[in-house]
Amino acid sequence: xxxxxxxxxxxxxxxxxxxxxxxxxxxxxxxxxxxxxxxxxxxxxxxxxxxxxxxxxxxxxxxxxxxxxxxxxxxxxxxxxxxxxxxxxxxxxxxxxxxxxxxxxxxxxxxxxxxxxxxxxxxxxxxxxxxxxxxxxxxxxxxxxxxxxxxxxxxxxxxxxxxxxxxxxxxxxxxxxxxxxxxxxxxxxxxxxxxxxxxxxxxxxxxxxxxxxxxxxxxxxxxxxx
Numbered sequence: 001x002x003x004x005x006x007x008x009x010x011x012x013x014x015x016x017x018x019x020x021x022x023x024x025x026x027x028x029x030x031x032x033x034x035x036x037x038x039x040x041x042x043x044x045x046x047x048x049x050x051x052x053x054x055x056x057x058x059x060x061x062x063x064x065x066x067x068x069x070x071x072x073x074x075x076x077x078x079x080x081x082x083x084x085x086x087x088x089x090x091x092x093x094x095x096x097x098x099x100x101x102x103x104x105x106x107x108x109x110x111x112x113x114x115x116x117x118x119x120x121x122x123x124x125x126x127x128x129x130x131x132x133x134x135x136x137x138x139x140x141x142x143x144x145x146x147x148x149x150x151x152x153x154x155x156x157x158x159x160x161x162x163x164x165x166x167x168x169x170x171x172x173x174x175x176x177x178x179x180x181x182x183x184x185x186x187x188x189x190x191x192x193x194x195x196x197x198x199x200x201x202x203x204x205x206x207x208x209x210x211x212x213x214x215x216x217x218x219x220x221x222x223x224x225x226x
Contacts, residue, residue: 012070014070017065017067018036051073053097069098071092114181118142118175120144120152121172122170122173123171138163141155156179178205180204181201
């Protein structure tokens with residue numbers, strides 16, 4: 001159930017643990033750890049999503065590689081300053097973790113769960129482009145309000161009809177989107193001619209709606225991404 005705290009930013013992932021937990025940071029004596037969760041797509045590909053979790057949620061079971069979990073929480077961002085450069089780091093902040101018994105009678109092996117709902121504001125002009133295969137794409141950066149006057153800045157990607165819908169969208173437009181969290185590898189090239197493979201995290205949009213405060217002329221578009 002989505003609580004008031006999670007109305008602007010709520011997700012559920014189901015997948016398998018693929019790494020040992022690694023210490024991340026400590027706040028007011030509470031330790032936090034990061035581990036990777038492998039979440040399958042319908043296409044049989046997988047996304048490897050970083051999960052940040054409090055030690056409080058790990059008291060009832062051991063976090064073992066291969067264990068299947070359901071994670072409920074928020075998709076969050078924070079700034080990391082490395083080599084005098086600012087880098088946006090994305091992670092899933094776990095609010096609740098449930099261990100799934102794959103041998104249970106009610107377990108449906110065909111269910112793929114990866115859904116995130118975000119409500120926020122377009123904070124950069126969307127970038128519309130077409131691939132060499134004529135696939136339409138728009139890149140969005142969504143500012144999602146959080147408690148204590150904080151915000152998360154979430155990269156989102158729209159396809160097809162949704163991409164066309166976004167291309168003329170103004171900065172400050174309030175959106176509600178539904179999609180899935182995905183990981184994507186890309187090659188980063190440097191001025192000295194070297195390069196390295198990096199991983200980007202973003203929300204692939206399946207549906208979106210412009211939020212109309214007057215609730216009179218709400219614009220909406222829906223495009224299911226296969």
